[in-house]
Amino acid sequence: MLVFPDGYILHAESCFFANGANNDAKILNRLLEKDGKDSLRSFMRNGNAMLLDRGFRDSTAKLDQAGIVHFMPAFMDKDMKQISCDQANLSRKVTMGRFVVETVNGRLKKFK
Secondary structure, X not given: OEEOOOOXXXXXXXXXXXXXXXXXXXXXXXXXXXXXXXXXXXXXXXXXXXXOOHHHHHHHHHHHHHOOEEEOOOOOOOOOOOOOHHHHHHHHHHHHHHHHHHHHHHHHHHOO
């Protein structure tokens, strides 16, 4: 689902089975490979950015190939005790932006 920062839903893709073959990253990769007027790339313009949660970490290479700017909360390496101050601040900003998306998801789940 493509959601603007103000909560407006731009586009909702069709349903996907909830099984091991369809996690967030695999679905996004499929959407990036799709062409046409309803493809994900048709909605993206230069300068647009995607705020992603950690479930999309396997899609970062395809997003980079497509030239789509993306932000995701920081990960700690195994040898790290904590992330840097800059990484923590960026993670906080991404989480605040993602809150809008999660609120929209919650509204749709409660819709009757």
